[in-house]
Amino acid sequence: MLGTVTIFTLKTRSTKIDARTRTLMRNSVAYTLRGKRTNNKYQAFTKVKLIDRPVIINKQPYYWLGTKKQRLIMASNIDGVKRKVKHNAYVYATSSRKAALGLVRKGKTIITYGSSLCLKNGKRYYRIGGPAKQIY
Structure with a gap:
């Protein structure tokens, strides 16, 4: 109600x-x-x-x-959600091309936007940062 x-x-x-x-x-x-x-x-x-x-x-x-x-x-x-990285992860611009940011270390807290995405390669990613497309 x-x-x-x-x-x-x-x-x-x-x-x-x-x-x-x-x-x-x-x-x-x-x-x-x-x-x-x-x-x-x-x-x-x-x-x-x-x-x-x-x-x-x-x-x-x-x-x-x-x-x-x-x-x-x-x-x-819009606001994003703070999440703790569970394992070392690279930041990607697309499902196959890494972004220039390099490695996100285990234990670091980052802000993700929305729910996870599933790309063509079958792996799940979160949207981070912007305005460039960045996922991890």
């Missing part, structure tokens, strides 16, 4: 909410308030306007898109 979402601001009494522009680090899909996927798709490294306060749906944080339609986007595609 979903309730209404009310946002209060202390500075003004107006209902206008300031949206800020953020960069998507991963290809993303918009969601409804019930957590269902929509047909709205957004490419990686594009800028979108977001409303600052996140919403929690099914234990996942989402951001409101700054559009008139009530659409949400997953926060992990």
Whole structure:
């Protein structure tokens, strides 16, 4: 059961909410308030306007898109998640070409964006950094 979402601001009494522009680090899909996927798709490294306060749906944080339609986007595609590297790993630009960053050592904490990807070679990777395509 979903309730209404009310946002209060202390500075003004107006209902206008300031949206800020953020960069998507991963290809993303918009969601409804019930957590269902929509047909709205957004490419990686594009800028979108977001409303600052996140919403929690099914234990996942989402951001409101700054559009008139009530659409949400997953926060992990924008903010990222800190993960500890479990084994030494190289950083790749594509599934076969290594990036110039070299080796990421075991025990280091890095920020990853979105869930893992499966590339043509069948291995799973996480998106890290940008604006260049980098995965590990």
